[in-house]
Amino acid sequence: MTESMKKTPLFDWHKAHGANIVEFGDYLMPVWYGGARTEHLAVVSQAGLFDTSHMATLRVFGKDAYDLLQWCFTRNLDACVGKDGAPLTDGKCVYGLFLDGHGHAIDDSIVYKIKDGEFMVEVNASMGGPVAKHLTEQAKGRDVTVIDLTDNLGKIDIQGPAAIKIMAKVLKDPEAVFDKLPYFSAKGHFDPASTLAGQAQLLDGTPILVSRSGYTGEVGFELFVERAQTVKLWEAIMAAGEPFGLTPCGLAARDSLRAGAVLPLSHQDIGHWPCIHNPWPFALPLTPSGDGFTKTFLGSAALDQAADAPYTLTFVGHDFRKVDTHVARVFLDGKEIGTVLTCVSDMAIGRHEGRIYSIASPDQPAGLVIKGLSCGFIKVGGKLAPGTAVELRDAKRAIQVQIETDVRPDRTARKALKSFM
Amino acid sequence: MYPSDLKYTKNHEFIRPMGDGTAEVGITSYAQEALGDVVFVDLPEVGATFEAGEEFGTVESVKTVSEIFMPSAGEILAVNETLEAHPEFVNEDAFGKGWMVKVKLAGALAGDLLDADAYAKLVSEESH
Numbered sequence: 402m403t404e405s406m407k408k409t410p411l412f413d414w415h416k417a418h419g420a421n422i423v424e425f426g427d428y429l430m431p432v433w434y435g436g437a438r439t440e441h442l443a444v445v446s447q448a449g450l451f452d453t454s455h456m457a458t459l460r461v462f463g464k465d466a467y468d469l470l471q472w473c474f475t476r477n478l479d480a481c482v483g484k485d486g487a488p489l490t491d492g493k494c495v496y497g498l499f500l501d502g503h504g505h506a507i508d509d510s511i512v513y514k515i516k517d518g519e520f521m522v523e524v525n526a527s528m529g530g531p532v533a534k535h536l537t538e539q540a541k542g543r544d545v546t547v548i549d550l551t552d553n554l555g556k557i558d559i560q561g562p563a564a565i566k567i568m569a570k571v572l573k574d575p576e577a578v579f580d581k582l583p584y585f586s587a588k589g590h591f592d593p594a595s596t597l598a599g600q601a602q603l604l605d606g607t608p609i610l611v612s613r614s615g616y617t618g619e620v621g622f623e624l625f626v627e628r629a630q631t632v633k634l635w636e637a638i639m640a641a642g643e644p645f646g647l648t649p650c651g652l653a654a655r656d657s658l659r660a661g662a663v664l665p666l667s668h669q670d671i672g673h674w675p676c677i678h679n680p681w682p683f684a685l686p687l688t689p690s691g692d693g694f695t696k697t698f699l700g701s702a703a704l705d706q707a708a709d710a711p712y713t714l715t716f717v718g719h720d721f722r723k724v725d726t727h728v729a730r731v732f733l734d735g736k737e738i739g740t741v742l743t744c745v746s747d748m749a750i751g752r753h754e755g756r757i758y759s760i761a762s763p764d765q766p767a768g769l770v771i772k773g774l775s776c777g778f779i780k781v782g783g784k785l786a787p788g789t790a791v792e793l794r795d796a797k798r799a800i801q802v803q804i805e806t807d808v809r810p811d812r813t814a815r816k817a818l819k820s821f822m
Numbered sequence: 823m824y825p826s827d828l829k830y831t832k833n834h835e836f837i838r839p840m841g842d843g844t845a846e847v848g849i850t851s852y853a854q855e856a857l858g859d860v861v862f863v864d865l866p867e868v869g870a871t872f873e874a875g876e877e878f879g880t881v882e883s884v885k886t887v888s889e890i891f892m893p894s895a896g897e898i899l900a901v902n903e904t905l906e907a908h909p910e911f912v913n914e915d916a917f918g919k920g921w922m923v924k925v926k927l928a929g930a931l932a933g934d935l936l937d938a939d940a941y942a943k944l945v946s947e948e949s950h
Contacts, residue, residue: 432858432885436913653858721862722882725886725887745884
């Protein structure tokens with residue numbers, strides 16, 4: 402470990418609580434505490450707490466902030482909310498990507514509209530600087546400012562069915578916070594000077610931005626707070642969560658949960674190839690017929706020409722055994738057809754008579770023992786139908802897997818908050 | 823820190839000579855800590871023979887799949903069958919109920935094995 406590695410405000414807490422610390426990009430982060438399998442299962446059945454302070458947040462503001470984001474961000478801010486494609490309004494957020502001129506992913510992101518002329522852009526660890534630089538270059542004389550808030554903020558994710566009851570114990574007016582807080586919306590602000598700061602506060606008045614979002618597929622929140630308040634927020638939630646089985650979770654569980662939720666990891670499942678032909682078409686501003694875009698944006702011209710782009714497909718195995726993605730190749734009928742981008746074990750799922758069940762599935766057959774399944778993403782030359790069997794081979798083993806449209810069933814992320822109170 | 827009646831390898835296996843020409847083999851408590859939750863242990867058949875340093879199986883955790891190497895040449899006499907249903911025994915008690923194979927040693931113990939103090943020194947150098 403070198404002195405140049407960065408630490409979040411919770412580093413000492415992680416070490417004091419037995420975390421196994423690893424290098425993740427520029428940061429020293431917990432990969433697990435008690436065990437990745439325990440933590441993964443805890444999120445699906447109760448709740449888990451994640452230190453995500455290594456992620457980066459940008460402030461994009463000014464008269465032309467909307468114009469800049471409409472040019473650089475893949476979602477159409479006029480038509481991106483809900484089934485009917487409503488505009489992004491105050492307090493709403495949306496998932497999409499920043500592409501380069503080749504249609505390749507620079508990073509994925511959640512963009513929040515705070516108010517007219519004021520947006521918050523959440524990107525991945527160590528990407529605050531690069532994305533801020535990219536947006537500033539693309540601004541080209543527009544009236545817009547980009548400020549990188551990396552190192553100014555702390556972020557904590559609480560995910561799992563017990564998250565609502567736990568947060569209700571630490572928030573000042575939980576009924577008001579949870580009222581009309583649909584999936585991908587936010588209340589409050591981390592800046593005490595913001596007009597929104599009163600919308601969501603801890604019991605002692607500390608303002609927080611509560612975002613109904615996450616990276617696990619399970620219901621919960623991403624919580625943004627001024628950096629100096631991070632440890633206090635974490636400890637308050639851990640104390641409130643104790644009777645509910647709240648478990649601190651590291652990056653290994655975060656990775657296996659997001660894979661089971663069919664979510665990409667930036668620079669692994671999306672990257673230096675056209676961002677098309679993948680499980681995330683909702684990240685692009687497609688017309689209802691799906692054969693064009695509703696706006697022109699940076700990268701759209703390249704994607705229009707990308708009919709030959711490789712296909713990124715979701716797979717699930719038949720047991721939890723994995724392959725080493727650094728060397729693994731994909732084989733169809735004995736012929737090599739591609740590479741493996743992600744391969745992890747979702748320990749909360751199992752197969753039974755042609756269906757995948759989760760430990761949370763209300764209709765799981767009596768006596769079904771769930772041991773986990775390998776899952777992830779492959780990149781191949783041509784499209785394969787769901788149900789297609791392929792073989793993943795690394796230097797040591799070969800595993801049979803199946804192309805799927807979904808992985809972990811019965812995920813809770815979109816469920817009404819009321820059903821958890 | 824590490825049991826003094828065992829010998830160790832640089833790859834974090836241990837070997838427990840039983841005094842009668844047989845020995846128990848497994849991975850160390852340090853190895854299981856680094857691997858995380860062990861979910862599967864792939865072990866050889868009884869009767870298989872291995873040279874010192876030869877790979878004899880794999881340990882799969884939620885994070886990774888690691889090869890395990892025979893500390894000293896020998897023939898497999900027994901395999902810990904309980905690990906099939908309880909791979910977590912490796913995490914819970916690596917030197918005890920997490921044992922992996924019993925071998926009939928093919929001669930003297932390999933010369934490059936470490937004693938408990940040398941192994942503790944190796945571990946402290948690796949983790950800094």
